[in-house]
Amino acid sequence: MSVVRFAPSPTGNLHIxxxxxxxxxxxxxxxxxxxxxxxxxxxxxxxxxQRYVDEIxxxxxxxxxxxxxxxxxxxxxxIYRQYADKLLAEGKAHKEGDAVILKVPENIRIRFFDxxxxxxxxxxxxxxxxxxxxxxxxxxxxxxCGVDDALMGxxxxxxxxxxxxxxxxxxxxxEALGLxxxxxVHIPMILGEDRSRMSKRHGATAISEYRAQGYLPEALVNxxxxxxxxxxxxxxxxxxxxLVKDFxxxxxxxxxAVFDINKLNWINGQYLKNMDAEMLMxxxxxxxxxxEYLIEPIDREWLKGLIQLYKTRxxxxxxxISLAKFFFTESIAYEQDAVEKHLSSAVAADYLERFRNxxxxxxxxxxxxxxxxxxxxxxxxxxxxxxVIHPVRVALTGGTVSPGIFEVxxxxxxxxxxxxxxxxxxxxxxxxxxxxxxxxx
Numbered sequence: 001m002s003v004v005r006f007a008p009s010p011t012g013n014l015h016i017x018x019x020x021x022x023x024x025x026x027x028x029x030x031x032x033x034x035x036x037x038x039x040x041x042x043x044x045x046x047x048x049x050q051r052y053v054d055e056i057x058x059x060x061x062x063x064x065x066x067x068x069x070x071x072x073x074x075x076x077x078x079i080y081r082q083y084a085d086k087l088l089a090e091g092k093a094h095k096e097g098d099a100v101i102l103k104v105p106e107n108i109r110i111r112f113f114d115x116x117x118x119x120x121x122x123x124x125x126x127x128x129x130x131x132x133x134x135x136x137x138x139x140x141x142x143x144x145c146g147v148d149d150a151l152m153g154x155x156x157x158x159x160x161x162x163x164x165x166x167x168x169x170x171x172x173x174x175e176a177l178g179l180x181x182x183x184x185v186h187i188p189m190i191l192g193e194d195r196s197r198m199s200k201r202h203g204a205t206a207i208s209e210y211r212a213q214g215y216l217p218e219a220l221v222n223x224x225x226x227x228x229x230x231x232x233x234x235x236x237x238x239x240x241x242x243l244v245k246d247f248x249x250x251x252x253x254x255x256x257a258v259f260d261i262n263k264l265n266w267i268n269g270q271y272l273k274n275m276d277a278e279m280l281m282x283x284x285x286x287x288x289x290x291x292e293y294l295i296e297p298i299d300r301e302w303l304k305g306l307i308q309l310y311k312t313r314x315x316x317x318x319x320x321i322s323l324a325k326f327f328f329t330e331s332i333a334y335e336q337d338a339v340e341k342h343l344s345s346a347v348a349a350d351y352l353e354r355f356r357n358x359x360x361x362x363x364x365x366x367x368x369x370x371x372x373x374x375x376x377x378x379x380x381x382x383x384x385x386x387x388v389i390h391p392v393r394v395a396l397t398g399g400t401v402s403p404g405i406f407e408v409x410x411x412x413x414x415x416x417x418x419x420x421x422x423x424x425x426x427x428x429x430x431x432x433x434x435x436x437x438x439x440x441x
Contacts, residue, residue, distance in 0.1 A: 002034030003153045006060075006067075007145070009041045010052035013206035014059040016198065016259065017160060017190050020224045024187060025158045026065045027225070027247040037152055038067035041145070042074045043138050059207040063217050064240055071152070073144050080139040083147050083177060084132050092176045093132060100133040102143075102176060110168040115185045116252050117161070122168040130169055146170040150179035156249075161186035185249055187228050188256040198259055214287065214317030216275075219268040227257035237270055269315035277308050287317050293328035306411050309403050327411060330419075332398045339394065348391045349428040351381075355392050356421040365414045371406045395424040 006022040008014060014022075029036035038060065042048040060067070084100045087093035093102045104127045111121040132143040139147075145166075149157060164186050174181040192198045198205065210220055218240065225243050226236065230251050238246070272280065281304045288294045294303075306327060307320065314320040326332040342348060358373045359365075378385050393405050396417060402408050409417050 002029060002032040002155045003037065004029050004034065004156050004158055005037040005039050005149070005152065005154055007039040007041045007148075007159075008056050009044065010049060010056060011044060011047040012052055013208055014056045015205045015207070016224070016227075019059070019063065019207050019220075020190065020227055021159055021187065022060060022065060023063070023221060023224050024229070024247075024252075026067075027243055028156065028158060028249060029068075030244045031247045034155075035068045036066075037069045037071060037154075039071045039148060039152075040073065041141070042072055043077075043141070043144055045074065045138065048074070055206075055208055059211070062211060063207065063221055065221075071148070073139075073148065076144070076148070077137070077139065079151070080133065080144050080147060081137075084139075084143070087132070087176060098133075098135040098137070099131055102130040102132050102173065104129050104172055110171055112167060112171055112181070112184060114164070114167075115156075115183060115249055116188070116254055117164070117186055120164065120167070124168075124172075127169060127172070130172065132173075142166055142169045143173065146173040146179075147177070149182055150174060150177070154182045156183045156185055158185040158187065158249075161188050185252070187252060188254065190227055191256045191258050193258060193260065195256075195258065214319070215264070215268050216271050219271040220264070222271075223264045223267050226263075227259065228253050237267065265315040269312075272314065272317075273312055277304050277311070280311070281307050284317055284320060287321055288328070291321060291325075291328075293321070293325065302411070309407055309411065313403070326397050330416075334394070335399045338398070338400045342391045342394045342400070343424065343428055346429070349425045351388050351391055352395055352421050352425045352428070354381075355388060356418050356425070359409070359414060359418055359421070362414070365410065367404075367406045367410050370409050374406070392421070396420055 004025040006018075006025045008018055008022075026036050028034065038057075040053060040056070042053070084093065087102060088095065088100060093100050095101070104124050106124060108124045109121050110124055110127075111119065113119050130142060131140050133139055148154075149170075167184055167186075171181055173179075190198045207220070211217075221240060221243070222237060225238075225247075229247070230253060231238065231246050232251060281300065284303075284307060285294065285298070288303075306324060310320055310324055314323055354377060355374070358377055359370065362369045362373050374388065375385070378388055381388070389405055390400070393402060393408075394400060396405075396408060396412060412420075
């Protein structure tokens with residue numbers, strides 16, 4: 001049976017690279033009916049913090065990746081001391097003060113096969129003697145990592161290729177202890193768009209940040225899978241179940257992956273577009289409440305319809321708020337270019353006033369009735385439809401882009417649409433202030 005582990009250190013949040021490593025381990029375990037161990041490497045007790053443990057566990061669970069076993073290295077110090085004592089007793093290690101040091105054999109070449117990078121070899125002379133236990137009694141990373149991998153029966157160590165330098169040191173330890181080494185799979189790094197190592201300057205790096213920014217776990221998992229792995233065809237969207245079915249270590253890429261936020265946004269948008277409207281609304285409500293855009297009791301049918309209207313236009317949950325906030329507020333920001341193009345003439349004010357008068361008379365207030373009234377007005381004025389609709393759109397939404405204007409008017413409601421048109425008309429005619437904000441008069 002295959003046994004793999006993901007071993008984060010709780011000295012920071014779970015970041016994109018760690019999440020991808022976790023995902024690949026989890027996928028391999030599930031695709032081979034194996035075992036997935038989550039091992040918290042918290043031996044650095046000065047830097048390890050419980051809040052990071054909580055964040056890591058919550059982020060992994062949010063991504064939908066369940067573990068079969070949870071281990072904490074801080075609870076295994078007695079085991080590490082036992083193996084250090086064994087090496088001391090066999091003369092393979094010695095003490096320097098309170099520290100335990102493993103002597104690296106001389107005149108040998110350490111070789112191992114990596115499933116991504118193939119054969120790798122290192123002269124032992126390039127390695128220093130290895131500290132196993134520090135003078136404060138805590139184990140070093142390579143020592144407890146090697147001991148745990150062996151004792152937990154890890155068959156495949158799947159980790160980032162920044163750990164390749166640690167592998168020869170761990171192989172020496174396996175040999176000294178007479179333990180069988182696992183197979184090694186070192187995944188190429190994730191780079192930023194400038195092809196440097198991904199860091200905060202490239203944007204959010206922690207999974208919890210993407211969660212807060214309105215990305216869906218299914219979309220993030222889908223995208224992470226594409227960073228260093230290929231399904232073998234042109235598919236870009238797949239469920240977690242499909243990933244488990246298709247995952248293979250043979251399809252891991254040998255070159256570094258480049259993180260593309262636009263690709264992630266597109267994938268997230270596809271998942272949002274295909275999501276059930278009721279579920280999407282429930283996810284959206286906390287974001288709207290945070291902005292104080294919703295007042296109880298919530299008109300859920302209205303909100304669900306509005307979200308449905310915008311469903312193909314936003315790629316993250318907060319982006320919906322950015323696009324549709326003019327529905328929720330009385331004061332809205334105006335795009336200056338749109339104002340200059342469509343709201344800077346006396347004739348625009350005349351069209352808005354006539355349109356407002358038409359809206360006040362529309363009964364019942366439906367999309368079809370508003371559209372019919374608009375077409376009658378355009379025909380009466382003997383102008384193009386855009387001559388009326390463009391100023392109306394800018395006056396009601398603040399910009400030149402929105403869903404169908406008649407649907408927008410219906411969701412705004414007659415009272416709000418009429419008030420907003422009246423305010424804008426007065427501003428055009430008075431020319432007393434710029435259209436940076438729309439305030440009720």
